[in-house]
Amino acid sequence: MAQGWILLILIVSMVISFLAADPPDQPSKPECHIPCDDICGVDIHCRWNHRFDAQIPTSYSLHWETADRIEGHVNTGTRLSGFVHREHFSMNSELRVWVQAENKHGSAKSQVVVFNTEDLTKPSPPIITWSHEDPLEISWSSICSEMHLSLGSCDVRYRIQAEELWEEDDVGAQVNYEFSGPAQPGVVYEFQVRCSCATGLVSDWSATHRIRSAEEAPTGQMDVWKDCGVLTTNADCVMTWKKLPISQAHGHIMGYEVTLFSKHSTTVLVNISVADPRGLLVCDELKCYLNSTLKSVSSASVSAYNAHGATVPSLLTIPTAGNVRSGNFIDVKMNMENLTVSWQLPSQHPNTRPFKEYVVQYKQTGRLLGKGFDWIRVNKSCTTVTFTGHFKRYWPYQVSLFTVTPDQQSHHVSSVISYSCHGIPAKVRSFKVISIAETHATLFWEPVLLSMQNGQVLSYEIGVHGQMAVYNVSASPQDQNNTFELQNLSADQEYEVWIKAVTKAGPGPKVTTSFITKQQHHLQLKSKSHLLSLLIPVIICCVLVFLSFHKGASKACLCMNEKVPDPYNSTIYQMMTYQANESISWISIPIFEPHPTVSALEVVEIQRPLCEDQTKSPVSSEGCTRKHRYGKGEYSKMVDSEDEKDMSKVTGRDDCWSSTEEEQDSSGYERHFLPTAEEILNS
Template sequence: MAPRWLFSILIVNMAISFAAAGSLGPPEPPSKPKCHIPCHDSCGVDIYCHWNHRIDPPTKSSLHWKTADGREQFVDTGASLSGMIGREHFSMNSELQVWVKADNKHGSATSQVAVFDTGDIMKPSPPVISSSPQDPLEISWSSICDEPHLSLGGCDVQFRTQAEKRWHEEEIGAQGSYDFDGLVEAGIVYEIQVRCSCATGLSSDWSAIHRISLETAPTGQIDVWKDCGVPATNLDCAMTWKKLPLSQACGHILGYEVKLFSKHGTSVLMNISAAEPRDRLVCDGPHCYLNSSLKNISSAAISAYNAHGATLPAYITIPTTPGKVTSEHPIDVRMNMANLTVSWNLPSHLPDAKSFKEYVVQYKQAGSPLGKGFDWIRVNKSCTTLTFTGHFEKYRAYQVSLFAVTSNQESRLISSAIGYSCHGIPAKVRSFKVITIAATHATLFWEPAVLTEQNGQILYYQIGVHGQMAVYNVSASHQRENKTFELANLKPNQECQVWIKAVTEAGPGANVTTSFVTKQPEHLVLQSKSHIFAPLLCLLVIMCCLFALYSLHQGSSKTCLCINENVPDPYNSTIFQMLQYQAKQANEALAWISVPIYEAHPTMSTLEIVLTQPPVCEHKCLPEEHTNPAGCTRQRQYGKEQYSKMVDSAEGKDLSGVDDAGSSSEEEQDASGYEQHFMPTAAEILNT
């Protein structure tokens, strides 16, 4: 193994030695210089010369000349392959000898000498070709030799088809136009160049390529598409199309005929002149778009026309619902500032795959208005990759989408992705806040920066707490969706300051911070509540006792109860209801503490104390003829079954002091305390 490495090193050293040896000698001679006096708007006065030479870094060049009177001068040009002889160093219409010398530290070399008359080196600028829309087979041009102080010498014409590489050249003499009638075929695009010379001097360089075609009715259809923005919100779309190539235009396109079909079944026909679009047609390079809203438009048709006819209408459907960006069938996007390459690999069982005719791949620069920053390419179903060429801005997002298109130009969005030609530091996130807080965790919420401000593909978000070493990385796979993250492992009643930042390939962005305090544990909250409710419960019991004593005192002071129209129900008694309410409040209050107190059917008794002394009649008590003069006679039979007894709910006993067994002799017994207190006497009823 070692001898092989040594042999490789030896070969490299030998190559370096040979290269060094080649550069040790004098330089190679430069080529013979070519000199001229340029004529643009007018002819200049200085002579410009250029030559070819393989110049090594240590080699320098110089331009030398010798006039007819024997004066020799030179100017250093360094590493440049051109030089200038100023007007003050030569005479017009006289002989001039020019050569180039190359020097390095090992020697010098001299080119051949160019000898010419300074009055014969005038070189006009290339002609400018134009053609008439009515007769595209005839071209004309303008030259600097048309100026009064010069005259046109001769011109040459060369032409070829776009598919050919070899030029067909013809000398046409001193004329400023040429007719290609009989030399070209209909529907084929030809490229043409012209060069001319003045009466004296040199020929110009070849002009810029001019293209012509024998004009007939245009063929084919316009490539039309729609631009619905980024993301596709369906709020509005722009109808856009590509200009016909010359091979299809077959002449000069005069305008476009556009027909819009509304969702309500009506249609509008628009004839737009290419010469006078009246703000309805906007063309930028190879693309044009209709400067008109497509709201409530379901489909459209467009055709281009020239003086001989029009193309077949091309149809496009406008989406009625926003295109959803999915990742079910992802596409791969690779970008730099000059190229955008898209590739995909779709499954064979794609729904409705048989009805699809082709794919359309489009890109849209985020933030660009409708119809601009936009391009698309149609490919057949067998294609899985394509490349856009152009100038793609740094740090700008481009949404690339893949559509499947049917034969009637209905389209379905298959997938979409975001690409960047160059990534920058990301912008700050928006609306960073805490939406839920617990004792040991909290839920964070934030919104990503808008697509036009992200500056690059966001890979993930970093989240951290000040004072803690742990940093959480949160995926940014769906950048258009709002984000949430649960921050765990916190302490109760802890003051937290949380930060977040986005990260791209260029690095992390700036922090955004928010603060919050975690809550106390649930058992501490319940204990705190019990400390509050315990004194309230004691106060409630004391108030109940005082109220009961007050009620007993009021009952003992009664001397007589007057006749009422309605017999009172003991279950409607105020004391009875108050005791039930107090018991319910006590149970609810005790439910907050750890030991529950609950009794489904509490045992309660109401005891009425009746004085044994003879009652004193009030003003509403009426005496009876057959009554005991000792007091007011009361009726015992009125409602005796319902109100003559008060039964304890637990023991089933008559609280009046009479057992159930003795109820049959109830009439012979003395009235109970309850009846004496509530029930009217027989005398009171009879008198009434």
């Protein structure tokens, strides 16, 4: 049952499609003639026009009816021409002709054409046999005389070479023509002629005949400009100019005369022949450029010459290097066929000083100087220009606007990059982190190369792996510094970030990088405070030692410097001090040495006092002035005792020792290292 319904639906659809289809359009009425070259033919040639539809094949048939009501036809298939053979008609008689078009949806009939077969003779086109350039004149021959017929009427048409429209004159029954209007000098004119005989149809147009008018010296000035690449004020430029139009060239341009004025007040004259440019001149259909750098040139001029003279030299000033200005003054609309530029300058713009005209140029980036480059000069009242041509897709073009003063000084106003169409950009060249803190990091990237952007980069997308947020960074010249700061990060944590360039066509490939944020600040402070707690006991010990050496205020001390081992630096002594001074243990932290030995002492400079008591009577030399010997005995033994007298042996805090005590203790540290006062004075 379902299959029956499907079949019914298909049949109905086919019927509807068949009924909805239109029959072929009506063909044009046929044009028929009997061709006559050396002699006239015998068959009638007919042709017609019809709209072609590749989806619906159409076949044609040529139909005729004689004065005797005899009909005939010939099928021509898909061809738009056919023949009525001589046996189907009589000369000097009436003939009706029409065309029938037919396809699977129906048929259509053209209008019926009625003519006398005697009037269908058509002579071959005339042949132009002679011409003269000054004044412009041509003459021709016709086949009418060979057909033993008199000449009917002739038409002449002419135009300047490469122009589209023809001018036409009816010259009557004659075989020559003289150009009546003022001919432009040195211009190539094209001529064609057609004629009819006394009876029959007019011929087709003859082959084109070309004549160059008499030459004169060229007039006007060359349109000269400079191509400095995408850096519009770069000193490395080439001079380029447009070929003179026909109306100014007045003949064949034989070459160009170029004058270069250097920055060192020297002048170079270069004569370049078009026939033999010697590599100095490169030309296309519309422009030429001097294949030489202008780095040391301050200005230049160029003129074109032919066999009769030269144009007035056109001056060009070469700009010095400077910054390329940019701004929102230019609006560009571009596709692969057209480039339209419009602008609106503010009245206070620095380069709107008095000027006479604008120059708008475009440069295809990546092309050599002189290539992929064009410009248009317009009046200062104009604010829109359009370039036509073939612009490459996805390729950047720099569009620049200049003002030109009456003395040909040019000033750059603004430049923008534009594309005929946009594609997906390539990836950024590099992506890295340039600074890291606890809760933020600064990212830096190198933008996509201009030749690989495939369109205008509108922005950059930046994201963090594992997070939904995506940051959009503008790529406009005013905002672009290629950096971005990620905020609200966690301390001491690893992050992976990515970046994409974005055009109108969408984002490009992703580039990633990783980093770890710094630790929290209070951890750093804790580490510093721990180090400070280790230094406090050392500082206090130094203060105590200093005070112990200055307890006796009534002594006049004669001091000397000597490098000796300092027992106060010993870890053992520090431990002893810690045990003996438990009341200040809150500022003392014990330090443990792996192998404590007394010999592990630091050698320092100390102030050793030689004391003379100024408040007591003189005593024997062994009383208050201590005598010491070098090289005697061993290091005196330290004792761990709280007794002040015993500690005085270590610290030396007594004002004076008795000779007996000195003898008892002199076998230790003092007798081994400390000299006597007499030894010092006699030394």
